[in-house]
Amino acid sequence: MNTLSRIPAVFSFEWRRALTLPRLAWMLALAMFAPALMATVRIAAGESPPTEVAAIVVYILSVSVTCMMAVFLWSTPAVSSELEGRSWVYLAMRPHGPLAVLLGKYLVAVSWTLPVGLISAVLSILIVGAADTPRLLAVECGLVVLSCFAYSALFLLIGVVVPKRAMVAGVAYALLVEVSLAFIPAAVNVLTVQYRLRCLLVRWMDFDVAMADRNPVFTAYFGEESALWHLGMLTILTLVFLLAAGLLLRYREFTSAAETET
Amino acid sequence: MDPLSTRQCANVAVAFRKESPLRNSLLLAADRRIPIVSHLKAFNMLLDLKNVTRLYGTVIGVNDLTLDLPPGAHGLLGPNGAGKTTLLNLITGQLSPTLGSVRVLGESPRLSSRLRQRVGYLPGSEGMYPNVSAIEWVTYLTRLQGYHAKKAGELARNALDRVGIAEHMHRNISTYSRGMRQRARLAQAIAHEPEFLILDEPFSGLDPIARHAMTVFLQDWIAHGHSLLLASHVLHEIESLTRSFLLLCGGRLLASGSADDIHDLLADIPTEVMLRSQDAKRLAAELIGEGLVESARIIEDGLLKVTTSSSLDLSHYLNRVSGEGRHLIHELRTADDSLQDVFNSLMKIHRGTA
Numbered sequence: 001m002n003t004l005s006r007i008p009a010v011f012s013f014e015w016r017r018a019l020t021l022p023r024l025a026w027m028l029a030l031a032m033f034a035p036a037l038m039a040t041v042r043i044a045a046g047e048s049p050p051t052e053v054a055a056i057v058v059y060i061l062s063v064s065v066t067c068m069m070a071v072f073l074w075s076t077p078a079v080s081s082e083l084e085g086r087s088w089v090y091l092a093m094r095p096h097g098p099l100a101v102l103l104g105k106y107l108v109a110v111s112w113t114l115p116v117g118l119i120s121a122v123l124s125i126l127i128v129g130a131a132d133t134p135r136l137l138a139v140e141c142g143l144v145v146l147s148c149f150a151y152s153a154l155f156l157l158i159g160v161v162v163p164k165r166a167m168v169a170g171v172a173y174a175l176l177v178e179v180s181l182a183f184i185p186a187a188v189n190v191l192t193v194q195y196r197l198r199c200l201l202v203r204w205m206d207f208d209v210a211m212a213d214r215n216p217v218f219t220a221y222f223g224e225e226s227a228l229w230h231l232g233m234l235t236i237l238t239l240v241f242l243l244a245a246g247l248l249l250r251y252r253e254f255t256s257a258a259e260t261e262t
Numbered sequence: 263m264d265p266l267s268t269r270q271c272a273n274v275a276v277a278f279r280k281e282s283p284l285r286n287s288l289l290l291a292a293d294r295r296i297p298i299v300s301h302l303k304a305f306n307m308l309l310d311l312k313n314v315t316r317l318y319g320t321v322i323g324v325n326d327l328t329l330d331l332p333p334g335a336h337g338l339l340g341p342n343g344a345g346k347t348t349l350l351n352l353i354t355g356q357l358s359p360t361l362g363s364v365r366v367l368g369e370s371p372r373l374s375s376r377l378r379q380r381v382g383y384l385p386g387s388e389g390m391y392p393n394v395s396a397i398e399w400v401t402y403l404t405r406l407q408g409y410h411a412k413k414a415g416e417l418a419r420n421a422l423d424r425v426g427i428a429e430h431m432h433r434n435i436s437t438y439s440r441g442m443r444q445r446a447r448l449a450q451a452i453a454h455e456p457e458f459l460i461l462d463e464p465f466s467g468l469d470p471i472a473r474h475a476m477t478v479f480l481q482d483w484i485a486h487g488h489s490l491l492l493a494s495h496v497l498h499e500i501e502s503l504t505r506s507f508l509l510l511c512g513g514r515l516l517a518s519g520s521a522d523d524i525h526d527l528l529a530d531i532p533t534e535v536m537l538r539s540q541d542a543k544r545l546a547a548e549l550i551g552e553g554l555v556e557s558a559r560i561i562e563d564g565l566l567k568v569t570t571s572s573s574l575d576l577s578h579y580l581n582r583v584s585g586e587g588r589h590l591i592h593e594l595r596t597a598d599d600s601l602q603d604v605f606n607s608l609m610k611i612h613r614g615t616a
Contacts, residue, residue, distance in 0.1 A: 009405035009414075017394055086389030090450060093354060093383045094406035095375035101406075250373065255356045 010104020034061035035123035054130035075155035117144035153241035185220035203227035314362035323348035337500030340510035382451035386462035392436035421453035441472030538593035
């Protein structure tokens with residue numbers, strides 16, 4: 001049996017282990033954050049916003065904030081919690097154990113955060129009541145799926161690279177790179193998940209047609225490539241994050257001098 | 263390099279039609295042009311460490327350690343901080359040596375998935391999930407060994423039964439006593455039926471009853487022909503299981519072999535002998551005068567403590583003077599023969615205080 005055959009074992013075990021009332025409550029609260037905010041704004045405004053505004057607001061609240069937050073809480077400590085709890089050695093002693101644990105936990109993170117993101121996006125869109133609701137639902141849900149897969153891989157990698165300060169490193173990376181750097185129109189922002197998701201939003205919602213002439217810096221922020229290109233790049237980024245995390249787990253020594261009492 | 267040896271390796275490997283560790287190992291030896299005899303010798307060894315050094319920055323964990331151990335039960339003994347856990351981490355492949363080579367059952371342990379099937383490990387730290395039951399945990403880890411869910415569950419139940427906590431296996435681990443947790447940890451190490459079990463301080467924190475149960479289990483394990491490496495800083499724990507031990511201190515291997523081998527090593531080391539005689543002062547003077555003792559000290563009235571490097575000569579002399587009636591020896595007591603004394607002596611030599 002190889003790594004792939006062991007992933008279901010990790011997935012089912014971690015799912016059962018994670019299924020606790022406090023965690024469910026926390027995830028539900030996260031899922032309801034954007035809809036609650038949208039409901040407040042909708043009541044205050046009194047009328048539905050234009051589709052473009054609704055799409056951007058839902059994108060920011062559900063795809064970016066909610067998904068990123070949920071995935072951050074799930075994926076970043078995936079490996080570091082095992083190291084801190086000293087349970088890693090039991091997993092590392094199994095054939096293909098580290099890689100199976102990594103991929104199993106990745107799928108657990110995606111499967112837990114995906115419903116959170118989807119609930120958040122769907123409820124927000126329904127509350128906003130924009131003109132092109134079916135299209136908005138399809139696009140935002142698609143972005144939620146991509147966001148969960150990509151950010152899960154990214155935060156998993158951060159947790160493997162900096163296991164001792166995983167959460168701090170995760171927050172720092174999210175703020176510096178995914179929030180700040182992603183909005184700087186430079187060569188480096190194309191390496192962020194945020195940039196790809198943002199580009200996909202404008203392509204799939206056809207914002208480029210409507211906005212390109214009005215905004216001269218449009219291409220600097222949203223690129224000129226097709227949606228398929230961005231989709232491909234996002235997939236490659238996700239695979240690179242996972243591959244890097246897998247290689248690090250395989251070749252890095254996670255036993256420190258302090259743990260060996262010498 | 264003898265070209266025939268390489269060919270032999272390849273030929274023998276081909277004779278193994280099915281995939282096996284030995285076949286693969288021989289093919290590897292042929293590929294690397296290693297002579298077959300030395301290769302087979304290494305393959306048969308439980309542990310084969312050559313000049314192994316492990317550094318943590320500038321701190322030495324294990325220092326130039328060379329070791330050949332045949333299959334069987336062995337104790338790894340040393341005080342806290344001696345490098346036992348570092349050595350176990352090297353053997354289990356959690357760490358790679360900074361210098362030298364480590365082979366376990368003929369294979370390099372660092373990234374060998376095949377070796378992980380053959381080895382069971384009980385680490386020194388607990389590291390269990392509190393909110394799962396023992397059966398869930400052991401089944402999970404057994405599934406990670408590559409077994410299907412049903413078979414893994416069967417093996418896990420069997421292992422938990424063997425360590426004596428089958429009736430509590432559905433309870434959350436957080437409700438277990440220290441002894442029960444230790445047994446559950448042992449169960450995960452043996453569930454996949456390894457041929458080599460590595461235990462790091464398995465008796466740590468156990469009450470006397472749990473210690474006895476653990477000892478009985480390990481004695482049974484050894485009796486069934488399995489190999490065992492047990493690390494401890496408490497000598498009698500090892501002594502009750504094996505007479506083959508390795509003494510580690512400051513990252514160095516001070517001694518290895520059976521207790522008798524170590525006694526031979528210590529033949530020239532001064533031994534303390536207690537003598538009770540009516541005239542201890544006169545006896546002390548005579549012994550010093552005859553050159554039979556290096557030092558003599560009156561402990562209390564009639565009780566003399568001497569240090570000698572020639573125990574046999576001292577014994578003959580005392581026999582003679584006692585027989586001639588020159589001295590009445592009421593009591594003659596040497597350091598007892600337990601490993602603790604051997605251990606203490608070796609530690610003194612290592613520290614330069616012997």
